[in-house]
Amino acid sequence: MQDLQTRLAQHTDLGEWTQQRADLAFVTVAREHLHGLLRHLRDHEGFTHLVLLTAVDWLEDGQFQLTYLMNNRAAARDIGVRVLIPREGADMDSIHDLWPTAATYQRELREMFGIDFPGSPRVDEEFILEGWRDMPPYRRDFDTLKYAQEEFAERPGRVSKDPETHMKQKLYPDGA
Amino acid sequence: MPITTVLSPFRAWKFLFQNPVTVRDPLTERPGAPRYRGFHQNDAEKCVGCGTCETICQNGAIDMIDVGLAPKDGDSGLRPRIDYGRCCWCALCVDVCMTGSLSMSNAYTWTDANADAFRFTPGVDKKPWDNDQLGYRRPEGHALHGKDRVEMAELEPEARIGTFDEIVAGYDVARARLEADRCVECGLCVATCPAHMAIPQYIKAVRDGDYERGLALLYETNPFSQVCGRVCTHKCETACAAGHEGDPIAIRWLKRHITDQVPHKDYVRIVGKPKKAAKGEAKTIAVVGAGPAGLTAAYDLARQGHKVVVYEVRKHPGGMPRYGIPEYRLPYDILDADIDVIRAMGVEIKCETRVGSDITMDELKAKNDAVILAIGLHLGRSTRIPGSDHADVRKAVDLLRQVTDEDPVDVPKSLVVIGGGNVAMDIARTMARLQMKAYGEVAVTVTALEDKAHFLADPDEIRECGEEGIDIVDARGPQEVVIDADGRVEGLRTWRVQSIFDAQGRFAPSYDESDERIHPGDMVIEAIGQAAGVDMLGEGLTEALEWNRGRIQVDADGRTSESWLWAIGDCVKGPDVVHAVADGHRAAKSILAAFEGKGDEA
Amino acid sequence: MVQDLSDRSQYPARNRDGTLDVDLTSGKYLKLWQGPNHPGITGNMSVELTVCGDEVVEGKTHVGYLHRGFEKLMERRTFIQCFPIVCRICVPEPDFNEYCYAAAVEELAGVEIPEQAKWIRTLILEMGRFNSLMMYLGGQSGSLGLGVIGQWTTYVRDLMLDRFEELTGARIYHMFILPGGVRDTLPEGFDARMEETLREAERTMKDVWNVMFQNAVFRKRTIGVGYINPALFDDYGVTGPTARGGGVAKDVRRDQPYLAYPDLEFEVNVARDSDIYSRADVRRRDALQSIDLIRQILAKMPRTGPVMAKMPNMLHWKIPRGETYIRGECSRGEYGFYVVTDGSGYPRRVNVRGPSYTHAMALLERLIVNCNIADVAALLVSLHTYPPEIER
């Protein structure tokens, strides 16, 4: 996919390029280049199929990674375009004008990660979590275990012993 | 629309005349497939309660519960209870089970009005499917963790026999990580380790590459970590959960690996400074004997801020690890490094000071708040067979000491060792090296009472002896040291052993006198056991103390009948470094408790 | 004779913000909920219809009735602990989840699986495809009132479940394809019993052909109905039989072959008309093809050698930082797992791409406009939708 990289680099500022497999590469670009790059890939490089659009929460870096994965069937290869955006007040330009189906992905990202896509159709409509009031649950700082412990009751009567501690208690309680 | 498309559907009518294909459940029983993942079975005898099944269960369906079995070496006594309200029958628990005790039957129907019934302990709560033969068993070769121990580089026999260089090289980082990766962190081994070292935790430190944390964990429980990392009898490995369906984790080598990875100069910083005792709280303690037991107690007490002086009769501290264990197994600088850490805690070691003559027990008693006796076993026992008083019949401990202190040793061209324990192997291999140096060839015969199947020495030792050209003859009872007309030792006459113990289990060897052999040798070395030298106690104290079959009587913590005196280590217990360390800890604990007035007044 | 039913020129006017100007009190429009409990719904979802007479003017897909948050749950499970849960993302064809997940972590960890395992994985995926298509055929005919087809296809599916049971130890959630390979080899006598099942399946497929595809009612109600303009395929991420029914020979097994597919012989099934009938027919042929592929696999696969790669201790398994996407052709189209690792023992992020995500959301909402209420169920089923893979 080196040829593609060379061609793209001629008109777009490409960030890190990761060749994951012979037929799959990921490339990072700045958010302002995204729309143009996707359009170019779709119209001139044969990447007509938007496979998926999703986010990765790099909580410790304060960033969301958006991954736009596209497929060129004729050439049997895929490219994943990564865009890093700040977690604080996260928003991103919509690509529903390029692929109408992207609106669904963007609606989900809005709900699950709290990333806004202004102008994306029905982006504020509830999608999967009707009636959800907590923080967007796919964010890394949403603690599923804590949530489950608070929301649901354990069946009473459970205890589990750690073998090492149990043996200590029974065999050498004073530690020597 | 063609007319056929109107008629074609009527072909369905043919089913009117066919038998139904449905199974009339429950009238017709339909067993699950032979590898069906149905209800759990557990062989409660085989299960060791390691809890690995609980660890892997992503549904949190398993609890390790006390079913009333007493914990013992390598078995926590706990057993897994499974909550079928949570289980998804993924069988990861079966796949990971360390003993292969857990499996699944092909039974899949179970009704009960009580929801709590579905939380059960397979193999303990009896179920109809307990003895079902069919169902999911872990397929052969399918394993979720490594079964084979990672090999460690060793010197080849040809390369090692001519020198006293250390034989095993220790793991490199990559291999150590691979080996540490096999540990499942069950913690079964901790109870078996006499010093209860934090084994799963320090193995995790190896996995993480965090050697400082590992070292700190080691010296928390064992100031002889470097020594034990090489020569420990590693009983923990016999308890290791991984040993049931593969090789036990190389716990001892991993310990050694940690000590190898940290530069000696960093040890003291990592181990940490001793506490400062509050004003007026600092006590003084005298320790007799600078072996592992005495020094461990000294280390513990010093770390609590007390003043400890250790008296040692030999040139160097270290006790048996120095004077009993040959250098090719335990290099002296390794021992010195451990002792340096102990010294850094403020322990003072006075060598070449003989208690009994240079300073008496009474003086020690008078000057200190407590005294610890850790004098070890340094007197070799004799077979007392005819000829055993000849000057060329030597005791293994004496010879080993000579070699260690670099006193000149007359190396005979050929020799015979009596004994089948580790000390016999040590002296045989030590003398073999000296012979190699002096004459370029080895002529050592080891005669042991036991037959090969019951040898007392470590299997590794026996194998390595063989590799180094030492001849081991089993089941031979020594009868006489043969002395020629010129008064020189010519060899050892032995009979074949028929049995060692009598019907009551007492030591009473019986021999086949017709099977007699003479093992030629210019020297005979006795390595049949050691005794403590208790002369130094002085008459008064010897009288005052309570004794038990020739050994000083002590309580579980090592305290003697004299409240100011503790006796620990080989002189009261069995001989091995880590037991001595454990003894040292116990005594220190007991002394500290006594200082705090928790125990009897000291 | 096809027409683009997505033309919405005559019905309601649009407000300025683009929403429809629907006044429910006018008596002209009615809201109708199809689902979540409805025989014409393929699982736990519902379609909120706005109708005018018996014509739909707007449809909105609602999902979330079965949201279990798998992607999030996996973030707190070790790599091996994720293995038992992924299959649950899709009940009728769970194995794609197992395969895509395993293949993704294997790739990221640099694990190469043994040859025999590749073939067994392929076998399982084809068995799963066949079963999923049997459910589809029953559902598609059921959506048009042909209840008996569902009984027949359920019967052969059940026979195939017997084969699954003896191979994997379970009927529905097989939990057999795990990172590193598969759990076990084929049981003894499997081939013969599989052959019997395949013969029975072929007999049933003949009946299905005669009673469903050669049925005037079925043909009348599906030919020319539910048309999707192939020009929309890329806009809406259309893949699999839905695309192939419209003449686009998209098939991951051929386009980007994986597992043992390079060694298997098969033609990509396509049809021209892009209507419900075409899609149904493609799937019918796909089912027959699966039968053929299963036979080929059993004939060609190696029977010796390991089925699991040598793996590190799964309890401590850490995978270096990286990301990848693994796709396969499931019975409904492109199924894929996007997996991101961060060097720890847990996945950083897993995103499951199921074909229903695009088919039953944006695409359905577009197609449903101007559709007759009576055809909604048939249209929805013809997209072969499994809601759990939308909400995961």
Ligand code: SF4
């Ligand atoms: S079968 Fe799976 S879910 Fe059930 S107890 Fe075992 S590990 Fe847990």
Ligand code: SF4
């Ligand atoms: S893993 Fe096996 S041996 Fe260990 S507790 Fe569970 S059932 Fe027992």
Ligand code: SF4
């Ligand atoms: S070393 Fe063995 S017994 Fe000890 S924690 Fe590890 S696996 Fe368990």
